[in-house]
Amino acid sequence: ETGVTQTPRHLVMGMTNKKSLKCEQHLGHNAMYWYKQSAKKPLELMFVYNFKEQTENNSVPSRFSPECPNSSHLFLHLHTLQPEDSALYLCASSQGNPSARWYTEAFFGQGTRLTVV
Amino acid sequence: QKEVEQNSGPLSVPEGAIASLNCTYSDRGSQSFFWYRQYSGKSPELIMFIYSNGDKEDGRFTAQLNKASQYVSLLIRDSQPSDSATYLCAAPASGGSYIPTFGRGTSLIVHP
Numbered sequence: 001e002t003g004v005t006q007t008p009r010h011l012v013m014g015m016t017n018k019k020s021l022k023c024e025q026h027l028g029h030n031a032m033y034w035y036k037q038s039a040k041k042p043l044e045l046m047f048v049y050n051f052k053e054q055t056e057n058n059s060v061p062s063r064f065s066p067e068c069p070n071s072s073h074l075f076l077h078l079h080t081l082q083p084e085d086s087a088l089y090l091c092a093s094s095q096g097n098p099s100a101r102w103y104t105e106a107f108f109g110q111g112t113r114l115t116v117v
Numbered sequence: 118q119k120e121v122e123q124n125s126g127p128l129s130v131p132e133g134a135i136a137s138l139n140c141t142y143s144d145r146g147s148q149s150f151f152w153y154r155q156y157s158g159k160s161p162e163l164i165m166f167i168y169s170n171g172d173k174e175d176g177r178f179t180a181q182l183n184k185a186s187q188y189v190s191l192l193i194r195d196s197q198p199s200d201s202a203t204y205l206c207a208a209p210a211s212g213g214s215y216i217p218t219f220g221r222g223t224s225l226i227v228h229p
Contacts, residue, residue, distance in 0.1 A: 043219040
């Protein structure tokens, strides 16, 4: 059983829908991440939160809206997505100290396979 | 600008052989490096990390780091069909954030 849990595992949504992805980590980490993985492309970092504060936003379109209410939970709110947004969305957590510039290895959830129709 | 480069493969090796996977990175200040394995349809799982120049061994896996040449490699001895997966190299991103950036991954196929 992974220490990082993502729900749902699969999601099909229309372009006008609003949906949310949920991630929960039970590892006591202080940093949480959203990654996007499309076919034939590297993992793309989307957002990073450290102690609930967003520290990275890699020029992600506003139709993706993250929320981090505490260090254990992370959400990705989806609104008016495009078919090219179909991908595997991965949540990960690690210990990190942005001011000291270090992060330990990331532990991943099982991912949400998103299909936009 | 790509910061972590991997050959996408596929790399095909026979069962029992040594598989050698390579990764280069652009930031000379990078300190830590991670190798992840990702089976098709699954999420990445950490298999090795290395901080110091030289070799680090863990079972059938050996990670090698050469900071002068800016490359890190992963050797898998006695390769098994169950090792068939995509192997991702991760290194801290340049620009000061030090959040791990992933390479494209190398697909490894171990055939019986």
